[in-house]
Amino acid sequence: MKVIVLGAGVIGVTTAWYLAEQGHEVEVIDRQPGVALETSYANAGQVSPGYSTPWAMPGLPLKAMKWLMSKHSPLVVRPAYVSVPMIRFMTRLLENCSSHAYDVNKGRMLRIAEYSRDCLTALRAQTGIEYDGSQKGLIQLFRTEKQVAAAHEDMRLLAESDVPYELLDVDGILKYEPGLTAARGRLAGGLRLPGDEAGDCFLFTCRLAEMAAAKGVKFRFRTQIEAVEAAAENIYGVRTSEGRLTADAYVLALGSYSPRMLKPIELELPIYPVKGYSLTAPLTDEKRAPVSTVNDETYKVAITRLGDRIRIGGTAELTGWRLRLSPDRRETLELSFSEMFGGADLTKARYWTGLRPCTPDGTPIVGPSGRYGNLWLNTGHGTLGWTMACGSGKLLADRISGRRTDIPALDLSLDRYND
Structure with a gap:
């Protein structure tokens, strides 16, 4: 055929x-x-089945209202670009914010994501393909006890889907990511997903x-x-x-x-385009850089080691199909990285944006x-x-x-x- x-x-x-x-x-x-x-081309670099979570979740409307009033919000809506497709997408998204819908949608996402990771593993074994990949897990970093408590609901769904996980205290985080030592005082705990990976998608x-x-x-x-x-x-x-x-x-x-x-x-x-941003910076000090990949839950920023580079990605911006690079989004990425790590020259970072095709569920x-x-x-x-x-x-x-x-x-x- x-x-x-x-x-x-x-x-x-x-x-x-x-x-x-x-x-x-x-x-x-x-x-x-x-x-x-x-x-x-320059996404966050994470192969993260365990972190596959729908944006539509219980409590999202209240969170979104708080985020929109923050300078470094993970969600940005530009009022000048509000359109009928955007309103339709947001309406459908809110319809999926019930507990039942969240359980159904996360279950679907975990199923296809876990399967995909297994297919990638088989493809590597079959072809020997190399792409600055690492199979060292992902850690979701929590800065507050409230974030740690909220993670227990995700752990329930992970357990139901037979996805391995490990709830870490601060010392446990540093065992896997010693580059976070200087940020110890900012951390309350972490959720480690040992089956997650990293690699250069491009x-x-x-x-x-x-x-x-x-x-x-x-x-x-x-x-x-x-x-x-x-x-x-x-x-x-x-x-x-x-x-x-x-x-x-x-x-x-x-x-x-x-x-x-x-x-x-x-x-x-x-499907609606949700704009994301990334920085790719050269590694300068391995001792102050990530070993694998972490997610800063507060800013919803992913920080990933790709060989001799660091990829910092995040932000969900609703502005239609516009690809202008926003200076304030760069500030958010740099802030998250600088508070957690060092070891990369951000002055030499390549700044990029792309449109993620998102469904309401x-x-x-x-x-x-x-x-x-x-x-x-x-x-x-x-x-x-x-x-x-x-x-x-x-x-x-x-x-x-x-x-x-x-x-x-x-x-x-x-x-x-x-x-």
């Missing part, structure tokens, strides 16, 4: 890899000159694309996707700047731009489109595209091939919004 994959980020490339592994003829189309040059995607090309996957770069052409119950082609392209099946993996592509064919995707949309029989969706991964990439790609390839999936998959499709 010939399959066209729209989008060459980490989701599109992993999907193409697994489709090629199963014997399909695959073509990947992207407007950029190479793979992983948008949201996959480097991974580039190397996997090279392996996929060796298997026969064709990449069309600098090709603008102008429209998906539909008739009755099927897609019959994709109109591009290089002409019309056809296949037996089509996979949409365009991240935040997925809803725009499908709106003309009357298929609505509940936090779960990606992986499966058939429903309306069009040969159109498949792999999008809406939010902040967890790198975490869920391999599992999503393998899962979708199995479904397209008519194979039995390794994990339950029906509630990951778009149909769940019609229940």
Whole structure:
């Protein structure tokens, strides 16, 4: 079967890899000159199944109101950019803030994220792919006893999903991350997730694309996707700047731009772009730097060691599809890192922003489109595209091939919004 994959980020490339592994003829189309040059380029670097948590949770409305009044808030809403899509997304998000919805959504996210980590492990063993990766776990850092107490609810859900975890006191944190010694007085405790990992998503995607090309996957770069052409119950082609392209099946993996592509064919995707930022700084002192990866719960900032670099990522900003680099968001990233660690030259840091394709319930949309029989969706991964990439790609390839999936998959499709 010939399959066209729209989008060459980490989701599109992993999907193409697994489709090629199963014997399909695959073509990947992207407007950029190479793979992983948008949201996959400089994300936080975490493969964090244990930290897979929906934003929609009990108590979020009150937290959000407090955050919006803080200079270094993890959530930013720019009033000048409020729009109908933003309001619709926020309304649906609030509808998922009940305890029941949180349990259901976190369970789904843990399922696909844990599976994806296992797929990544198998891929490493199969190919030997290297990407500045480390398998040393993640620590969620708590600055207050209130944050420690709140973690017990997440620990209950982790236990129900058989995800290993360890609640740490301050000495326990320093055993794993001695670079936090100078920040001892700021810490109240931590939650360690030993199954979580770290790695450079951009480097991974580039190397996997090279392996996929060796298997026969064709990449069309600098090709603008102008429209998906539909008739009755099927897609019959994709109109591009290089002409019309056809296949037996089509996979949409365009991240935040997925809803725009499908709106003309009357298929609505509940996805909104949530802007995130990162700094990538050169390592200067290993003794004052992270060993692996930590999350500062107060600022919702991730700090990750990637070889001889430090990646600092965070912020959820609702401003539509705008990519302007905000100076105040950089201040927040620098503040979190400086209060916790040192050992990196922030004056030489590369500042970056990208759009995360978020769904209201936090779960990606992986499966058939429903309306069009040969159109498949792999999008809406939010902040967890790198975490869920391999599992999503393998899962979708199995479904397209008519194979039995390794994990339950029906509630990951778009149909769940019609229940």
